[in-house]
Amino acid sequence: MVREKGHSFNLTQRPSSSSSKAPSFSLSPSVSTPPSPSIKETNETFGMSLRLRNRISSRLPSISQLFSKQLSVNSAMSTELEGSSSQFDFEEKEELYYSDEIASTSTTKMDDAQRKLEKSRRLGLEFEGQLKNLTHLLRVITEELPSYLKTQGGKLAKILVPHKQGDHILLQIVNKMKMIKGFHTAFTDGFDVVDFSSIQEDPQLATVIIENADVLKSFIPFLKEKRELVEEVKLSRANDKELDLALKKFEEKHFKRGGHLNLQNQLDRIHQTIMRYGFLMEEFGKCFSDGSEMKKKAEEAVKKLKDVITIVEAEMATATENETRKVHERLQGRFDTFKKARKLLLQERVWSDNGMRLQERYLILFTDCMLVCRLTNSKDPGCTFEKDFYEFDLNTIEIEIDQYQEYEKVLKVSTTQRGFFFLFENGKLKTDWIKAILDSQEKMKNRIGYDKKIVEAKKKFLKPVWVLESGECLMEQCSDKFKSPEERNYCRRCGLSICPLCTGFAPVSQYQFEKQIVCPDCFEEILDDYVTGTLFPEELKLSRKGKLYVKTGKTEEVKAAEKLFKEPKKRDLKKFDLEERKKETKAFGFVYLRSGAMETEAYAWLKNDNRLVFVKQKLDFKPIFERNIGSHNVQRSKEKDGFVFAFSKKGRTTDDFTFRVKEPNSIKKWNTVLADHFTDSK
Ligand SMILES: [Zn+2]
Numbered sequence: 292m293v294r295e296k297g298h299s300f301n302l303t304q305r306p307s308s309s310s311s312k313a314p315s316f317s318l319s320p321s322v323s324t325p326p327s328p329s330i331k332e333t334n335e336t337f338g339m340s341l342r343l344r345n346r347i348s349s350r351l352p353s354i355s356q357l358f359s360k361q362l363s364v365n366s367a368m369s370t371e372l373e374g375s376s377s378q379f380d381f382e383e384k385e386e387l388y389y390s391d392e393i394a395s396t397s398t399t400k401m402d403d404a405q406r407k408l409e410k411s412r413r414l415g416l417e418f419e420g421q422l423k424n425l426t427h428l429l430r431v432i433t434e435e436l437p438s439y440l441k442t443q444g445g446k447l448a449k450i451l452v453p454h455k456q457g458d459h460i461l462l463q464i465v466n467k468m469k470m471i472k473g474f475h476t477a478f479t480d481g482f483d484v485v486d487f488s489s490i491q492e493d494p495q496l497a498t499v500i501i502e503n504a505d506v507l508k509s510f511i512p513f514l515k516e517k518r519e520l521v522e523e524v525k526l527s528r529a530n531d532k533e534l535d536l537a538l539k540k541f542e543e544k545h546f547k548r549g550g551h552l553n554l555q556n557q558l559d560r561i562h563q564t565i566m567r568y569g570f571l572m573e574e575f576g577k578c579f580s581d582g583s584e585m586k587k588k589a590e591e592a593v594k595k596l597k598d599v600i601t602i603v604e605a606e607m608a609t610a611t612e613n614e615t616r617k618v619h620e621r622l623q624g625r626f627d628t629f630k631k632a633r634k635l636l637l638q639e640r641v642w643s644d645n646g647m648r649l650q651e652r653y654l655i656l657f658t659d660c661m662l663v664c665r666l667t668n669s670k671d672p673g674c675t676f677e678k679d680f681y682e683f684d685l686n687t688i689e690i691e692i693d694q695y696q697e698y699e700k701v702l703k704v705s706t707t708q709r710g711f712f713f714l715f716e717n718g719k720l721k722t723d724w725i726k727a728i729l730d731s732q733e734k735m736k737n738r739i740g741y742d743k744k745i746v747e748a749k750k751k752f753l754k755p756v757w758v759l760e761s762g763e764c765l766m767e768q769c770s771d772k773f774k775s776p777e778e779r780n781y782c783r784r785c786g787l788s789i790c791p792l793c794t795g796f797a798p799v800s801q802y803q804f805e806k807q808i809v810c811p812d813c814f815e816e817i818l819d820d821y822v823t824g825t826l827f828p829e830e831l832k833l834s835r836k837g838k839l840y841v842k843t844g845k846t847e848e849v850k851a852a853e854k855l856f857k858e859p860k861k862r863d864l865k866k867f868d869l870e871e872r873k874k875e876t877k878a879f880g881f882v883y884l885r886s887g888a889m890e891t892e893a894y895a896w897l898k899n900d901n902r903l904v905f906v907k908q909k910l911d912f913k914p915i916f917e918r919n920i921g922s923h924n925v926q927r928s929k930e931k932d933g934f935v936f937a938f939s940k941k942g943r944t945t946d947d948f949t950f951r952v953k954e955p956n957s958i959k960k961w962n963t964v965l966a967d968h969f970t971d972s973k
């Protein structure tokens with residue numbers, strides 16, 4: 292194949308039946324056509340057989356569709372890959388998805404060999420399913436999307452018109468997908484001879500893979516630029532509301548399964564599918580006995596696929612390096628992103644709630660630390676970060692895992708600087724973060740230089756996360772409602788929200804014994820320690836004229852010990868025990884409480900003793916009202932927007948109270964815990 296630097300090439304297509312020994316793509320220098328890197332790349336043959344190349348050439352789109360400008364987007368890389376990869380798994384589960392569980396439960400009577408055959412059959416079916424799914428996806432993007440845009444007319448239809456200054460990003464994607472579709476069709480065509488219903492009897496599947504796997508290498512140029520394409524789509528959607536809205540409608544219709552993935556996520560599926568082909572074939576090979584023809588062929592096929600996957604994975608690794616470099620730039624070189632054994636794991640834009648307002652923040656997770664950054668320009672997704680960012684050693688942070696489904700977007704992080712209340716865009720992202728943080732913390736414990744004692748010593752300074760989800764003072768005998776945000780204080784020792792009358796001051800150990808706001812309960816505990824002489828470490832104590840002085844804060848400012856206390860107006864109050872609350876809860880969740888035609892947002896809290904308590908805010912204790920539902924009947928009815936649960940006292944026909952639940956998880960939960968009360972037979 293002729294390739295010269297500095298020339299641009301013209302691609303001519305040969306008929307697929309060509310038996311010529313010449314390469315199936317012939318390249319000739321051309322002056323009139325602009326250089327197009329994507330074409331040069333897709334012309335790489337990666338050592339494909341001639342037969343294969345011929346088949347591919349017959350599947351490629353016509354030349355006019357192939358020109359597109361190369362992308363150079365310097366915007367921020369997001370966690371698209373990490374974020375969407377497991378969403379994709381989720382989607383797969385709804386389709387043909389191999390599962391050991393199914394295999395073992397449904398085939399308990401079979402012997403081992405039979406079970407393996409059955410497993411191989413299922414794997415074959417999933418392989419076929421994967422082929423079909425990707426074919427379908429590519430068809431949707433290359434055919435449905437353009438015709439949809441055309442019917443929208445106006446500006447949206449113009450997207451499809453090639454442009455001198457470079458095509459619209461969607462047109463670029465459609466064209467690239469046409470290319471991929473050509474290759475993939477060439478790949479799937481090979482499977483025409485495979486009988487997927489008797490896959491376990493004949494090594495045809497493996498043979499076809501061996502012959503065709505090289506085609507998949509043609510996906511690599513696309514995979515290389517996938518992230519940039521995704522970023523550009525995001526950017527153009529953010530800047531063009533009309534387009535975004537139109538795409539959302541399209542996505543709702545065509546990408547329904549697996550939680551409405553967007554177009555950007557769908558681009559990841561191509562990468563995922565190739566990985567999955569490899570996995571399935573590997574599992575397939577395990578189903579056959581050593582030395583058998585089936586096994587031999589399967590292993591050969593796995594090797595072929597691995598060749599492709601290795602290249603794909605290498606490209607993905609490079610993408611991570613690029614991301615790390617970008618993070619380094621955005622931090623303006625103030626943080627060593629390339630430190631040995633430090634790897635970038637996740638980054639995400641979140642909201643931080645400080646009890647007064649939400650602020651935009653950018654979280655970056657490395658294998659050994661987490662950064663909390665502020666953006667210099669919230670309009671620019673790739674902007675630099677403010678120079679004063681938080682950096683936390685992963686060893687010395689603690690995350691709180693919220694038990695309530697409804698709050699799955701919240702991540703609470705306790706650090707030595709302060710507690711954080713982060714809001715993620717969705718629950719899936721938040722779950723990914725929790726998993727990544729816990730995993731990394733576990734791995735760090737095995738690192739050389741990890742010293743448990745030092746870590747424990749640092750953890751003494753962990754600040755509590757403020758309890759923002761309560762509208763009342765959390766002292767048990769107080770429960771005063773907050774009438775304004777100014778009335779609301781937070782105990783610096785335990786984080787509970789307290790009213791002005793319950794607010795006291797005391798030297799708090801997490802703050803190096805600075806005088807800080809405390810609740811009445813914490814006040815008593817600190818005072819007790821003070822009286823018994825165990826509060827301050829010896830090295831911080833000074834004695835002057837018979838009076839006790841203490842070095843406080845980071846600057847070790849010397850203060851009279853007694854001056855560090857100011858008692859709250861209300862003394863001897865106990866705080867509500869949030870841990871105990873979890874233990875005595877049978878079910879908890881957000882509901883719409885009904886009264887006539889009116890609905891009020893509330894939280895329903897069913898306790899173990901059958902008391903059903905309704906509170907205004909999530910962690911309130913004072914009920915709006917409560918009932919013991921031990922002898923209530925519950926009638927369920929489905930509505931357009933959720934499920935309605937109507938409670939009536941046994942023997943009476945009129946409803947006592949009614950609430951509606953919207954979220955599927957929540958509906959499931961109430962259906963379970965109220966099962967004994969249902970009068971219907973559903
Ligand atoms: Zn407290």
Ligand SMILES: [Zn+2]
Binds near residue numbers: 789790793
């Ligand atoms: Zn109070």
